[in-house]
Amino acid sequence: MATIQWSETYRLGIGSIDTQHQRLFKIIEKINVLDMQNPSLKNEVREIFYELSDYMKKHFYDEECHMRRIDFPELEHHQTMHHKMIHQVNELIASKLPLEMIQTKLKFAIKKTLIEHIIHEDMKIKRYQSHNRRPHHDDFVMELPQV
């Protein structure tokens, strides 16, 4: 599978969300390049899987707070999609499947759901925001540690 990298296509123009999306892509990249043939990396692999799950949870929570602040009308529907994605990822990483198979399924799920979600659903926030209100003073750019 080709590497998935953040690009301007994914930019919402909302600093805090864009910064978090960039970090998500960095974690996804780590999962994509994991060498599953190396048994000594087993613990590291698990850690990266949980890093993805934890960061998705944090990011979705922050994104939902932003939607609430701007009175985004599809908040509930959007929230449901977030919950489904977290559930799907958590179920996968907690499964008893071999790590290599989890990695493959995770990569597929990320591409099919998370990336598609950014392109189709998160972009609705951008459109709503640009049509309905001026940029919010909370649209700050967060300083995040390098992944």
Ligand SMILES: [Fe+2]
């Ligand atoms: Fe979202």
